[in-house]
Amino acid sequence: MINPVLLKEFKTVLGPENVLADQADLLTYSYDAAVLKAVTPALALRPVDSEALSRVVRLCNENKLPLTVRGAGTNLSGGTIPLRGGVVVLTNALNKILEINSEDMYAIVQPGVVTARFAAAVEAKGLFYPPDPGSQAVSTLGGNVAENAGGLRGLKYGVTKDYVMGLQFFDVDGEPVKTGSKTVKCATGYNLAGLLVGSEGTLGVFNEITLKLIPPPAHQKAMFAVFDDIDRASETVAAIIAHRIVPATLEFMDNFTIRAVEDFSRAGLPVDAAALLLIEVDGHPAQVEEDAGKVESLCRKIGAASIRVAKDAAERDKVWEARRSALSALAKLKPTVVLEDATVPRSKIPEMVRALQDISKQYDIAIGTFGHAGDGNLHPTILTDRRDKEEWERVEAAIETVFDKALSLGGTLSGEHGTGIAKSCFLEKETSMATIRYSKRIKAAMDPNNILNPEKIIGHVKAG
Amino acid sequence: MPNIKVLTKLMRELEDQLVVCMRCGMCQAVCPVFAETGFEADVARGKLALLDGLLNEMFKDPQGVYERLNKCLLCGSCAANCPSGVSVLEIFIKARAILTGFMGLSPAKKLILRGMLSRPEIFDRVAEWGLKFQKILTKPANEIIGTSCARFVSPLLKDRHFMPLAPVPFHRKIPSLNTDKGRSGLKVLFYVGCLIDKVFPQLAQDVIDVLNYHEVGVFIPQKQGCCGIPAISSGDLKTFNRLVRHHLEIFHDEKFDYLVTACATCTSTIKKIWPMMADKASESIENEVAEIAQKTLDISQFLVTKVGLKKNATAHIDTAVNVTFHDPCHLKKSLGVAAEPRALINANPGYRLKEMPEADRCCGLGGSFNLHYYELSSNIGRAKRNNIKASESSVVATGCPACMLQISDMLSQSDDKIAVKHPIEIYRELIKINGTHA
Numbered sequence: 025m026i027n028p029v030l031l032k033e034f035k036t037v038l039g040p041e042n043v044l045a046d047q048a049d050l051l052t053y054s055y056d057a058a059v060l061k062a063v064t065p066a067l068a069l070r071p072v073d074s075e076a077l078s079r080v081v082r083l084c085n086e087n088k089l090p091l092t093v094r095g096a097g098t099n100l101s102g103g104t105i106p107l108r109g110g111v112v113v114l115t116n117a118l119n120k121i122l123e124i125n126s127e128d129m130y131a132i133v134q135p136g137v138v139t140a141r142f143a144a145a146v147e148a149k150g151l152f153y154p155p156d157p158g159s160q161a162v163s164t165l166g167g168n169v170a171e172n173a174g175g176l177r178g179l180k181y182g183v184t185k186d187y188v189m190g191l192q193f194f195d196v197d198g199e200p201v202k203t204g205s206k207t208v209k210c211a212t213g214y215n216l217a218g219l220l221v222g223s224e225g226t227l228g229v230f231n232e233i234t235l236k237l238i239p240p241p242a243h244q245k246a247m248f249a250v251f252d253d254i255d256r257a258s259e260t261v262a263a264i265i266a267h268r269i270v271p272a273t274l275e276f277m278d279n280f281t282i283r284a285v286e287d288f289s290r291a292g293l294p295v296d297a298a299a300l301l302l303i304e305v306d307g308h309p310a311q312v313e314e315d316a317g318k319v320e321s322l323c324r325k326i327g328a329a330s331i332r333v334a335k336d337a338a339e340r341d342k343v344w345e346a347r348r349s350a351l352s353a354l355a356k357l358k359p360t361v362v363l364e365d366a367t368v369p370r371s372k373i374p375e376m377v378r379a380l381q382d383i384s385k386q387y388d389i390a391i392g393t394f395g396h397a398g399d400g401n402l403h404p405t406i407l408t409d410r411r412d413k414e415e416w417e418r419v420e421a422a423i424e425t426v427f428d429k430a431l432s433l434g435g436t437l438s439g440e441h442g443t444g445i446a447k448s449c450f451l452e453k454e455t456s457m458a459t460i461r462y463s464k465r466i467k468a469a470m471d472p473n474n475i476l477n478p479e480k481i482i483g484h485v486k487a488g
Numbered sequence: 489m490p491n492i493k494v495l496t497k498l499m500r501e502l503e504d505q506l507v508v509c510m511r512c513g514m515c516q517a518v519c520p521v522f523a524e525t526g527f528e529a530d531v532a533r534g535k536l537a538l539l540d541g542l543l544n545e546m547f548k549d550p551q552g553v554y555e556r557l558n559k560c561l562l563c564g565s566c567a568a569n570c571p572s573g574v575s576v577l578e579i580f581i582k583a584r585a586i587l588t589g590f591m592g593l594s595p596a597k598k599l600i601l602r603g604m605l606s607r608p609e610i611f612d613r614v615a616e617w618g619l620k621f622q623k624i625l626t627k628p629a630n631e632i633i634g635t636s637c638a639r640f641v642s643p644l645l646k647d648r649h650f651m652p653l654a655p656v657p658f659h660r661k662i663p664s665l666n667t668d669k670g671r672s673g674l675k676v677l678f679y680v681g682c683l684i685d686k687v688f689p690q691l692a693q694d695v696i697d698v699l700n701y702h703e704v705g706v707f708i709p710q711k712q713g714c715c716g717i718p719a720i721s722s723g724d725l726k727t728f729n730r731l732v733r734h735h736l737e738i739f740h741d742e743k744f745d746y747l748v749t750a751c752a753t754c755t756s757t758i759k760k761i762w763p764m765m766a767d768k769a770s771e772s773i774e775n776e777v778a779e780i781a782q783k784t785l786d787i788s789q790f791l792v793t794k795v796g797l798k799k800n801a802t803a804h805i806d807t808a809v810n811v812t813f814h815d816p817c818h819l820k821k822s823l824g825v826a827a828e829p830r831a832l833i834n835a836n837p838g839y840r841l842k843e844m845p846e847a848d849r850c851c852g853l854g855g856s857f858n859l860h861y862y863e864l865s866s867n868i869g870r871a872k873r874n875n876i877k878a879s880e881s882s883v884v885a886t887g888c889p890a891c892m893l894q895i896s897d898m899l900s901q902s903d904d905k906i907a908v909k910h911p912i913e914i915y916r917e918l919i920k921i922n923g924t925h926a
Contacts, residue, residue, distance in 0.1 A: 048552030049527070051541045052534035057512050062537075064546075070526070097528070098513045116526045140517075161517040352571035359507040361572070411507065 026067050030087055034069060037079045042070040042117070053112040056097045056104040057159075058446055059362050059410060065092070065106040070114040074231050077118065081229050082198030084111055084475055092477045093225040095136060095164030099171050100363055101444030103224045107479045113229070115166050122232065124149050129237045130189055130206050135166025135230040152240035154181035157440070158351065166230045172222030174440030176347075179398035180272045180306075181238075183440065185221045190234035193220060196471045206234055219466075224442055225477040227470050241306035244272070245316045246340040249328040250297045254278060254381070256327040257299035258374035261397045263322050264303075265370045269315050274398025275302040275347050278377075281354060281392040281405075288353035291346045297329070301397070302347050304340075350394045351405065358390070358407035364423060366430035367401040367439030379429045380404050387422040389415065401439035427453065443481040451482065495550060498586045499543045506543065508574045509536045515566035515576075520850045520868045521559065529556045532566035532576050539583050554587045559861065561854030561868075562721055563817040577822075578764055581720060585765070588723025601719045606727040608713030608734070612659065615686050619653045626652065630900035632907050637900075646862060649900035651687050651893055658689035664710040665696070666742060670703025672795055677707045677744040679758065681751040682714050683889035691889070694916040695750050695787055701919045702795050709738040715757040718855055720765055729767045736776050746794065747784045750912050752825075752888035753855075756818035759784040786819060787912055788828040788887060797835045798918065808840045811914065812879035814872065814895060815848035816888035829887045832911040836918040844879035851886075853894035866898070873898040876906060885909045 026034075026045070035043050044050065045067055054062035066089075071077040084091040090110030097104050106112050115136035122132040126149050133142060139160040146153045156175035157163055163173065169191075174183040190204025203216035220228055251257035261274060277285070277300040286293045293300070301323070305315040316333070323331050334340040355361045368376045377393065380402070384391040395403035404426060408419050427437055427450050437447045437454050452460055463482045467474070515532040516522055528534035538553045547553060560580060567576040593601065604611050626636040629649045636652045638645040658680055669675045676699065684691045699706050713734060719727035739747075749755045759781045766777045791797060811833055819825045826848070833841050852858070852868025872895065876884045884899070884906055886892055896908050 044527075046552055047547065048538055048541075048556055049529050051546060052528035052537055055511050055537060057510065059510075096513055096516055097511075114526075159513065162513055352573075355510055355512075355572040359504075361510050409507070 026089075030083065031067070033083065034067070034080070037083070038069055038071055038076050042072060044068040044070075053094060053097070053114075054105065056099050056102060058100050058102040058105070058444065059360060060102045060105060060445055063105050063107055063109065065112040066109050068112045068114060070117050072117040074118075077113070077229065077231060078194050078198040078200070080111070080113060080198075081194045081196065085196045085198070085473055088473050088475060090475050090478050091229075093135075093166070093170070093229055095167030095170075096138070096159065096162045098159040098163050099167060099444065100365070100441040101171075101438065101446040103171060103442050103444040103477070103480060104167075105445060107445060107483075110475070115164060118166075121145055124151070124237070125206070126151060128206060131235050131237055133165050133233050133235065135164060135169075135233060137165045139163045139165055139168055146237055147240070150240070151237040153187065153235065153237055155184045155187060165233055165235070169221055169230060169233055170224050171442040172440070174396070174399075174401065176273045176275065176396060178396055178401065178440070179274055180270045185218075187236045188217050188221050188233065189236050191217045191220055191230060192232040193228040193230045195228055196473070196476060200231065201228060204234060222442065224444060224480050226467060226480055227476060229476070241272070243309040243312045244304055244306040244340065245312050245333065246302070246304040246343045247316065247320065247331055247333040248343055249301045249303065249323040249331045250294050251299045251301070251327065252297065252329045253327065254298045254377060255374055257301055258377040258397065260301060260323055260326045260328065261373045262371050263326055264319055265398065267318065267322060269305070269318055271303050271315070271319065271398060272306040273302070273304045273396075275395065276300070276373075276377075276397035276402065277302070277347070277350060277394040278392065280390070281350050281394045284353040284357060284392060285346055285349055288356060289346065289349050291342060291349075293346060301328075302343055347394075350392075351403075354392045354405050354407060358409055360408045360410040362406040362408065362419060362423065363441075364404045364406070364426055365395075365401060365439045365441045366404070366426050366435060366437055367399070368430050368433045368435035370398065370400045372433040372435065373397050373400060373402070375433060376402060376429065376435075380426065383422050383425050383429070387418045387425070389418055389422055391422075396439075399439070400435065424450075445480060445483075448479075448481055448483050492545065492548060492550065495586070495590045496543060496545055498590065499539065499583070501586070502539065502579055502582060503543060505575050505579050506536060506540050508572050509533065510572050511537070512571055514569060514571055518565040518569045520563065520565065520852060521561060521864065524864055524867050530559060532570075532574070535560065536574065536576070536579065539579065550587060550591065554591060557583055557587065559857075561817075561850055561852065561857050563850040563854065564821040565817065565850060568821040581761065581765065584721065584723035585725045586723075589725065593722065593724055597722050597724065601722060601724045601727045605714050605719060606730045608711050611682070611713060612657065615653060615657065619655070622652055630903065632905045633896045633900045635896050635900040647901065648862075649897045651896050653686055654689045656689065658685045658692040659712070661689065662692075662696075662708065665706055665708040667700070667706045669705040672702055672704045674746070674794060675705030675707060675742075675744045676790065677709070677739060677742070677747045679715070679747055679749040679754055680708065680712055681749055681754040681889070683893070684751060685712075688889050688892070688910070691750055691910050691912060694910070694912050695748075698787075698791070698912060698916050698919060701798075702791070704795065705744075707742045707744050709741055711738055715754040717753055717757045717761070720757075720761060721855055725765070728765060732762055732766045732777065733773065736773065736780070739780065745783070746790055747780060748787045748790045749784070750787045750887070750910060751890070752786060752816035752818035752823075753890050755784055755786045756822040760822060786823065786825050786828065786887065788832050789823075789825050791915070792828040792831050797831060797915075800835065800837050800918075802837045804840050805837045808838055809883060810842045810879070810881035811839045811883040811885050811909075812842050812844040812876055812881040813847060813911070814844070814851060814876070814884060814886040814891055816886055816891045817848075817850050819887050820848050825887075829885070829911040832915040833885055836914050838917065839883070839914055842879045842881050844875040844881075846875055849875070851891045851894045853890050855890065858894065865894070869894050869898040870902075873902055873904070877902075877904065881906065883907045883909055885911050885914060887911055
């Protein structure tokens with residue numbers, strides 16, 4: 025329970041309409057898109073300006089109230105679940121694009137701006153913001169930065185962290201901290217932005233984000249290659265990279281996923297194919313033609329059964345529509361969908377794809393695999409029903425085996441979904457106890473009362 | 489109030505459908521209410537989580553969940569955009585019925601739904617009384633649209649610019665009709681619907697004229713009433729079932745190939761909600777409802793797919809006026825009908841179709857949602873008005889009389905000189921230009 029005096033103060037700071045204390049409202053801030061147990065907060069607050077945000081942070085710290093910041097609540101690792109109760113701070117009223125500067129190619133935004141809306145506003149000014157996480161139609165930029173979100177274009181254009189030029193955030197006392205700059209180069213002070221990106225709200229609360237913009241590519245070409253043999257498809261991925269070609273996107277879909285997509289969308293996909301590669305190259309027209317030619321001949325050489333190059337924008341859209349509907353199509357098959365994102369170095373894609381097939385057999389569970397093969401970030405998607413306890417245990421065991429395999433190949437537990445709650449107990453496997461101790465010391469120094477999204481990332485590990 | 493455990497037990501019926509939601513949150517992108525408020529309890533994911541909460545005994549009192557569940561347009565935008573294919577509308581409508589059954593109808597709703605709506609003759613009589621008062625209490629607001637507003641400060645009418653009740657409702661002019669199949673070889677039951685009967689009777693005449701022109705036999709049974717949507721969306725199963733049974737009885741009197749309506753909401757209710765919610769206890773009702781649903785078509789869909797539109801030599805005449813089309817949720821999202829009403833418009837060379845931005849975004853009326861949340865409903869409606877305005881058209885057409893009411897209110901309040909029409913009206917004008925028979 026929140027004490028009545030504090031509740032009154034929150035109402036004064038935010039206006040009563042932005043203080044949610046009803047049980048029914050609070051229940052709707054107890055979950056995110058991860059398959060994890062929901063936890064209901066004691067209060068949800070919606071600051072409408074920076075000053076209110078700063079005061080909320082300070083009040084929470086003074087009263088030792090846990091504080092979890094929430095954007096659109098779409099993250100897949102439990103980062104927005106208020107594990108220790110306390111306050112959920114909503115950012116969706118802090119949704120202004122403060123500046124889009126075409127001359128210097130940067131933008132300044134508040135954390136609650138929706139990713140797709142921002143990308144469209146940038147495009148309208150003739151510029152390009154590449155990070156395109158699957159949830160971009162609703163996800164917020166603050167959430168993207170806090171989770172270091174990726175997307176389909178990671179291979180060539182990088183992920184969210186590659187576009188954060190600077191941050192202004194509130195420390196746990198509500199004091200403004202500035203890091204980075206609007207300049208391309210900036211070598212002053214610690215690179216605190218580097219620390220805060222992907223910190224999942226455990227070290228500070230974002231107020232303004234400065235993002236890098238780039239010129240859009242002049243030309244694109246999309247194609248899809250059909251393979252009768254899954255190994256040949258994954259070998260082609262590795263070969264394209266090895267030949268120093270960097271497609272904008274290089275996506276993979278296994279037979280299970282192809283059939284699900286075709287059942288759902290009747291897009292005309294080859295349901296007998298063992299695997300599909302969806303490839304797009306972009307840049308200067310001459311370069312695009314040359315790269316597309318090379319990719320095509322590599323596909324044929326390694327053994328693609330057929331290749332289809334999109335003739336026009338409509339055909340190109342069709343290719344990407346098929347890819348974008350992959351998760352939806354799989355999600356319709358079973359009530360519970362566990363979307364993993366263990367990532368391996370690109371040359372290890374063939375081995376990882378084989379391992380996923382073995383794991384599916386070994387644990388007798390349905391796994392559809394698709395994803396950003398070009399950057400090593402596959403999405404093995406487990407279809408299950410969490411009400412089936414016996415199967416759920418096998419699912420959990422299979423996930424752990426996927427993690428172990430990714431790590432044994434020199435990969436990582438999470439390419440783009442974050443550590444959150446879901447992966448914090450595996451963190452030591454990827455790093456070391458010393459890494460966790462070091463992180464914990466940083467956390468303790470920045471947040472002595474441990475109120476900022478407690479228990480996340482490094483929470484589940486006992487360390488000194 | 490009965491024990492909450494009883495409610496939990498009733499909610500079990502929804503468990504298999506509720507579990508399909510994976511909480512991805514993509515519904516936030518399309519929900520018109522969430523776009524205004526930004527509160528999770530206003531979007532489908534939040535509401536589904538609340539119902540899940542009821543199921544898992546997270547609440548001592550269901551009132552808070554009930555209120556939030558009712559704060560929804562039932563527009564179906566979320567369901568149309570849902571990656572996992574959650575049957576959002578079915579869940580919401582069933583949950584409203586369960587919760588209303590558990591908590592009881594409010595006295596006001598009881599009076600309106602059970603006392604008036606469930607009895608078509610009484611509903612007609614009340615509307616006639618209303619007509620007498622209308623002249624005293626209201627005054628014209630916008631000539632082109634034909635709206636009225638309150639003469640005096642009125643807590644009921646607020647700032648609304650509404651379409652007045654027609655001086656003579658359609659059923660007074662034509663209580664029933666039964667014409668033979670002509671050259672088309674088809675006969676339809678024309679289901680008029682309350683709004684067309686009482687507010688837009690001319691539309692019913694247009695439908696009949698068009699059907700006559702195409703030599704389609706028309707059957708209008710006597711004593712038609714409401715399709716039941718206001719009742720079922722308030723969770724009043726009793727009134728809903730009474731209305732369904734009433735209509736099944738009067739439909740029996742004649743054989744027909746299709747049931748057509750010019751109201752998107754009536755079509756979608758008869759086609760989708762009757763089979764979903766009608767009394768499953770009686771097998772004969774279940775079968776009849778399924779058969780009726782299968783025969784039910786929107787008038788534009790019937791004309792385009794079963795009859796074939798009148799062809800014209802010219803696409804547009806020089807004096808053609810710009811018309812923009814608003815997709816009613818109950819046509820496009822519920823039934824996938826979007827091309828057919830546009831085809832009716834395009835058939836008339838006197839009009840040039842100009843698409844507005846977000847043509848399929850909900851107008852914000854949502855039936856009783858507009859009564860409970862007028863401000864919110866108007867904010868959503870104003871966005872629609874701005875999109876209509878952006879199309880630079882002098883006419884906006886839409887296939888649902890309920891949307892026509894909302895759009896008329898919004899345009900009239902902004903003092904826009906944009907006429908609101910139904911596609912059948914535009915198609916009827918074409919036939920009028922060319923004489924009655926081809």
